[in-house]
Amino acid sequence: MSEQIKPHGGVLINRINKIDASGMHSISITEDLANDVENIADGIFSPLEGFLGQQDFESVVSKGRLANGLAWTIPIVLDVDESTANKMKEEGDVLLKNHQGLGVAVLHVEEIFAFDKEKTANGVYGTNDTSHPGVAKTMSMKDFLVGGKIDYIQRPEESEIRKNRLTPLQTRESFSQAGWKTICAFQTRNPPHVAHEMLQKTSITTRDGVFVNPIIGKKKSGDFVDEVIIKCYETMIQNYYPENRCKLGTLHTEMKYAGPKEAIHHAIMRQNYGCTHIIIGRDHAGVGKFYDPFAAQKIFDDYPELEIQPVFFPAFFYCKKCLTYTNPKACPHGDDAKEQISGTALREMIQNGQAPSEFILRPEVAKVILDYSHPFVD
DSSP: OOOOOOOTTSSOOOOBOOOOOTTOOEEEOOHHHHHHHHHHHHTTTTTOOEEOOHHHHHHHHHHSBOTTSOBOOSOOOEEEOHHHHHHHHHHSEEEEEOTTSOEEEEEEOOEEEEOOHHHHHHHHHSOOOTTSHHHHHHHTSOSEEEEEEEEEOOOOOOOGGGTTBOOHHHHHHHHHHHTOSSEEEEEESSOOOHHHHHHHHHHTSSSSEEEEEEEESOOOTTSBOHHHHHHHHHHHHHHHSOTTSEEEOBEESOOOOOTHHHHHHHHHHHHHHTOSEEEEOTTTTOOTTSSOTTHHHHGGGGOTTOSSEEEEOOOOEEETTTTEEEOTTTOOOOGGGEEOOOHHHHHHHHHTTOOOOTTTSOHHHHHHHHHOSOOBOO
């Protein structure tokens, strides 16, 4: 295996350990939190080995770094109420059960602490406005956080939604077998527009391959459902990518909509997967008008030590005068020449059973979406 980019922090974490959890006190966690426990175990969140303790948590919120100074911008935490916190103090080790009642991991409780929700929201999202979905979630959290390492003991059953889930060990092996030394990651929470496809292909004209890594997990109302996103990318890759140039793998975690802070988090995870570059587009991980459209690109100036390199792109579109997919840097024409559509307008077209222009969505991709009776999150 050729030398690959190092994981964030230098070591790929592995917290998969078969330990006996019989008779252990248990608590239930959400599906998204169960996914993040698995992400910790597989090293997707390297260097984390569990949920953040107080010192690391407060440092992440205030500085965008762990207490030791290592870049980390999104708190990975377990929140509990007071009665559960008191019980966990007594027990020490706690079995974490997923939404199906399966015991997936053991949490070794190291500390339990209260936290300031408004300070947390402002530190991570840059606002306390509860119309921001991340802020709303923070304000609804329980009052105590539990820090401690985890041991992952049992994965959930394989399913259609998990069939493309890959661990960093798997992606690194896959990239090596493909002969890829330079890999560009593409983060998405939507089906592929043709402009996204062109952006991806532009990024690999000087690199070996692209790792398309859609987020699978809880999203806001109006976003596409996970099944549609996966099927659309499978269809696009099958019909429009040359062999051995694109790899699809799903990342199972919840969208935070944290704009620039989440852009750094996305980059770190893709470095752990073995990617050397990541595409950071306009308003990456943004929501509404909470962030400057290029804030997610500018923040990388504050994290020059990251080994993964950001690739910055403006918005791509098809220009009817240039007769190509282009961007504002290269195209002098006005909006009347551009084939582009807002998310709201696209949603309305799909709900009315209409396929958008082939310059917006590939016909095969549009068909996948239109074949679903409920392609959007309620």
